[in-house]
Amino acid sequence: xxxxxxxxxxxxDNSGSxxxxxxxIRAPSRQRDNPLTRSVAGMLGxxxxxxxFIACLGSLPWTLSSASxxxxxxxxVPRYDAGSPKSGRLPPFWWSYDEQDIKRSTxxxxxxxxxxxxxEQGVSVDDLLSTTSGPLLDEVQPRWxxxxxxxxxxxxxxxxxxxxxxxxxxTIGLAAALISVGxxxxxxxxxxxxxxxxxxxxxxxxxxxxxxxxxxxxxLLAVASNAMVDEWVTHNKAKxxxxxxxxxESHSQSMDGEFTRSxxxxxxxxxxxxxxxxxDQAVLKxxxxxxxxxxxxxxxxxxxxxxxxxxSWLTMARVIRGQVLSLKNQQFVEAARAIGSSxxxxxxxHLLPNLIGPIxxxxxxxxxxxxxxxSFLSFLGIGVKPPLPSWGNLAAxxxxxxxxxxxxxxxxxxxxxxxxxxxLAMNFVGEGxxxxxxxxxxx
Amino acid sequence: xxxxxxxxxxSSPRAGIAEQPLMQVKxxxxxxxxxxxxxxxxxxxxxxxxxxxxxxxxxxxxxxxKSVTSMSSMQLVPRPPGRFDRGEILYRxxxxxxxxxxxxxxSEMRKIRGNEIAMIFQEPMTSLNPVYxxxxxxxxAITLHQNVNSKEAMKIAIDAMDAVGxxxxxxxxKAYPHQFSGGMRQRVMIAMALACQPRLLLADEPTTALxxxxxxxxxxxxxxxxxxxxxxxxxxxxxxxxxxxxxxIVCVMYAGRVVExxxxxxxxxxxxxxxxxGLLASIPTVHSKLHRLTTITEVVDDPEQFKKLPGADQxxxxxxxxxxxxADLCARDEPAGDYVLRKVAKDHWVGVWRTEAVKxxxxxxxxxxxxxxxLPKD
Numbered sequence: 001x002x003x004x005x006x007x008x009x010x011x012x013d014n015s016g017s018x019x020x021x022x023x024x025i026r027a028p029s030r031q032r033d034n035p036l037t038r039s040v041a042g043m044l045g046x047x048x049x050x051x052x053f054i055a056c057l058g059s060l061p062w063t064l065s066s067a068s069x070x071x072x073x074x075x076x077v078p079r080y081d082a083g084s085p086k087s088g089r090l091p092p093f094w095w096s097y098d099e100q101d102i103k104r105s106t107x108x109x110x111x112x113x114x115x116x117x118x119x120e121q122g123v124s125v126d127d128l129l130s131t132t133s134g135p136l137l138d139e140v141q142p143r144w145x146x147x148x149x150x151x152x153x154x155x156x157x158x159x160x161x162x163x164x165x166x167x168x169x170x171t172i173g174l175a176a177a178l179i180s181v182g183x184x185x186x187x188x189x190x191x192x193x194x195x196x197x198x199x200x201x202x203x204x205x206x207x208x209x210x211x212x213x214x215x216x217x218x219x220l221l222a223v224a225s226n227a228m229v230d231e232w233v234t235h236n237k238a239k240x241x242x243x244x245x246x247x248x249e250s251h252s253q254s255m256d257g258e259f260t261r262s263x264x265x266x267x268x269x270x271x272x273x274x275x276x277x278x279x280d281q282a283v284l285k286x287x288x289x290x291x292x293x294x295x296x297x298x299x300x301x302x303x304x305x306x307x308x309x310x311x312s313w314l315t316m317a318r319v320i321r322g323q324v325l326s327l328k329n330q331q332f333v334e335a336a337r338a339i340g341s342s343x344x345x346x347x348x349x350h351l352l353p354n355l356i357g358p359i360x361x362x363x364x365x366x367x368x369x370x371x372x373x374x375s376f377l378s379f380l381g382i383g384v385k386p387p388l389p390s391w392g393n394l395a396a397x398x399x400x401x402x403x404x405x406x407x408x409x410x411x412x413x414x415x416x417x418x419x420x421x422x423x424l425a426m427n428f429v430g431e432g433x434x435x436x437x438x439x440x441x442x443x
Numbered sequence: 444x445x446x447x448x449x450x451x452x453x454s455s456p457r458a459g460i461a462e463q464p465l466m467q468v469k470x471x472x473x474x475x476x477x478x479x480x481x482x483x484x485x486x487x488x489x490x491x492x493x494x495x496x497x498x499x500x501x502x503x504x505x506x507x508x509k510s511v512t513s514m515s516s517m518q519l520v521p522r523p524p525g526r527f528d529r530g531e532i533l534y535r536x537x538x539x540x541x542x543x544x545x546x547x548x549x550s551e552m553r554k555i556r557g558n559e560i561a562m563i564f565q566e567p568m569t570s571l572n573p574v575y576x577x578x579x580x581x582x583x584a585i586t587l588h589q590n591v592n593s594k595e596a597m598k599i600a601i602d603a604m605d606a607v608g609x610x611x612x613x614x615x616x617k618a619y620p621h622q623f624s625g626g627m628r629q630r631v632m633i634a635m636a637l638a639c640q641p642r643l644l645l646a647d648e649p650t651t652a653l654x655x656x657x658x659x660x661x662x663x664x665x666x667x668x669x670x671x672x673x674x675x676x677x678x679x680x681x682x683x684x685x686x687x688x689x690x691x692i693v694c695v696m697y698a699g700r701v702v703e704x705x706x707x708x709x710x711x712x713x714x715x716x717x718x719x720x721g722l723l724a725s726i727p728t729v730h731s732k733l734h735r736l737t738t739i740t741e742v743v744d745d746p747e748q749f750k751k752l753p754g755a756d757q758x759x760x761x762x763x764x765x766x767x768x769x770a771d772l773c774a775r776d777e778p779a780g781d782y783v784l785r786k787v788a789k790d791h792w793v794g795v796w797r798t799e800a801v802k803x804x805x806x807x808x809x810x811x812x813x814x815x816x817x818l819p820k821d
Contacts, residue, residue, distance in 0.1 A: 196523075331569040337519055338564075339557035339584040339635065342550075349583070353574040 042432020045425035056166030063164035080164035083156030150410035165389035173371035179309025184316025192324035214311040225303040235286035357437030364430035476524035488779030490808035500690030558588040561636035565648040567628035571620035578616030603634040626657030704792040717748035757800040
């Protein structure tokens with residue numbers, strides 16, 4: 001046949017030139033510019049973030065440890081909470097002080113003022129001088145406390161509080177982003193990979209959760225966790241249950257008929273004295289547990305973190321589901337099946353690595369989102385509770401200090417500045433990573 | 444599985460020992476769920492046989508069931524929506540045990556996939572995972588089926604890459620798929636498929652996405668490897684040039700059924716089904732100066748074309764879904780019962796209506812151990 005003759009000729013021609021044509025294909029050199037370092041803004045953002053993280057997280061042991069007074073005695077208050085109201089609302093030391101500030105913080109009194117006071121109190125100036133603690137403003141060079149970033153109304157150093165707050169905000173941001181990325185990836189990928197009705201059901205769950213305001217969920221979670229911690233400390237419910245059980249037992253021995261839990265409950269409600277007797281025993285059986293303030297605080301933070309992480313995985317799940325849906329119909333998944341890979345192996349080895357791009361990008365964008373949510377919740381008073389600082393509640397405090405008569409601007413400015421810089425840096429990093437992982441942008 | 448046997452056949456002309464078919468497709472029917480509509484019968488009553496060292500070319504237009512047949516034999520048809528309605532695909536494993544591939548459990552199937560039966564896909568561009576080096580992917584195929592450590596697997600992978608003609612396999616093994624050209628990627632796919640020494644290779648349009656020069660190289664490569672490794676190849680294609688060049692046996696499919704099954708010489712020299720004639724007539728040749736090409740429709744619309752089969756006077760008419768069934772149709776009460784794949788000449792089967800004359804024809808698969816390589820060299 002003419003046809004087969006043609007193809008024979010064709011293949012013969014090619015087999016002759018094959019070696020040259022193949023050796024022309026060279027492995028590309030590996031010294032190509034690294035896509036991760038290409039984005040200048042991204043690198044800059046990364047640098048800022050690293051500095052921020054080292055400063056805030058690295059200083060946590062210092063800021064959370066107990067402060068000491070002038071004589072190097074620990075005073076049992078963490079550094080972020082230590083300060084004297086006397087030195088409250090001082091501006092940063094490099095900012096212009098006003099006399100009032102100096103007087104308040106040093107306790108110094110002006111000579112003219114001294115006379116007025118002496119006159120009012122009906123004592124001589126010398127007598128007054130011997131009783132007042134503060135030095136005279138013109139004779140003693142007053143040493144007032146210097147604050148890099150000013151102090152708040154309780155005289156606590158804003159710098160220390162910013163560091164501690166940054167540590168807390170960043171921790172919450174990172175951990176919440178990790179939680180949300182973890183749940184979202186697994187959930188979305190599984191939904192898409194299993195497909196069919198399971199997928200529909202799982203995604204409807206996401207839709208429903210999307211519909212709920214997340215503040216509501218966070219508040220519910222916070223309340224629930226508080227109740228759980230309370231029960232753990234006081235055993236109130238366990239005590240009641242124990243008392244009811246004892247009452248039931250004692251009655252069932254003496255009475256023939258059925259004596260149920262609800263009967264016991266009624267009896268105890270009516271007979272307060274009986275309840276009191278049992279309660280005395282119950283208290284002995286269930287002693288109150290102690291929970292240090294630090295543990296309590298970390299539990300609060302943990303709740304907040306779970307709450308934020310637990311509600312922000314929804315977007316992630318949707319993004320990942322879309323990715324997996326398109327990936328699982330790619331031929332390499334079919335090819336993996338054809339070489340005998342199990343579904344689990346395909347999922348872990350072939351699908352998840354292909355999701356790294358979107359996961360990393362989303363994670364870098366989820367961190368600032370989580371920080372922002374934490375700040376927002378703290379601002380509303382649901383999140384991190386004072387005196388524990390976070391950038392959010394520091395800003396909230398600062399907002400109250402802003403007034404037209406005397407604006408303590410630093411209290412609002414610095415928390416917002418740090419928050420802003422961090423969010424911006426993270427967005428730059430996320431953008432840079434997205435470019436680096438986008439195969440269409442390669443080379 | 445006890446009653447599952449592969450029919451005994453002619454002995455091999457060269458070896459003189461009885462040769463067993465490697466795979467036999469018997470009455471395969473696969474349908475797909477169509478949502479609200481009726482189920483779509485992708486494949487119905489397909490029969491074919493593949494022998495070791497043989498290249499069986501499955502030809503037909505898009506949607507005729509070529510790929511479904513090959514995917515079924517690896518249980519890669521997505522189920523649901525797909526469903527194996529009936530039939531069996533008997534496969535003789537390396538230890539001579541005959542299994543029905545449609546009935547194996549997923550875990551048993553995984554031992555077959557890649558190990559006994561391998562597959563090459565149509566799109567070399569998307570068949571490789573972009574996040575792994577090609578070496579990783581070949582090694583994965585090896586370690587899934589062979590009990591070797593990573594160093595040995597690496598060596599096998601390098602050998603496999605060398606065997607498919609990838610230059611500098613040591614260096615290229617660390618390269619990513621996007622650093623390869625289409626033809627090289629297809630070679631990687633073949634290396635992956637061959638790394639475990641499969642006994643049957645399903646090549647689902649292996650060269651469609653490649654340009655003709657690479658196409659020729661890849662097919663030549665498959666041919667060489669087939670001879671070297673005693674491997675059977677099921678070549679799915681719609682390129683009749685490729686078929687003429689590479690196949691031993693041709694199986695022409697239409698609308699989910701086999702319409703003609705013959706050795707490659709017989710089929711090209713003497714096509715018996717009007718559809719096959721139409722296919723061949725529609726290929727332009729270098730020497731013909733035609734204003735327009737003959738279309739398949741022109742051939743199959745001509746009633747005269749359906750009266751050329753041997754035994755046409757007894758009412759043996761080629762099956763064609765768009766024609767009215769003959770008046771003396773004796774359809775059996777079973778799916779695809781109006782059709783039978785009849786042996787009309789030596790080594791030549793044609794799908795015909797099950798009329799009075801062929802009422803009692805059995806439905807055993809066509810069976811042809813012919814190989815071009817076994818012919819005496821002149």
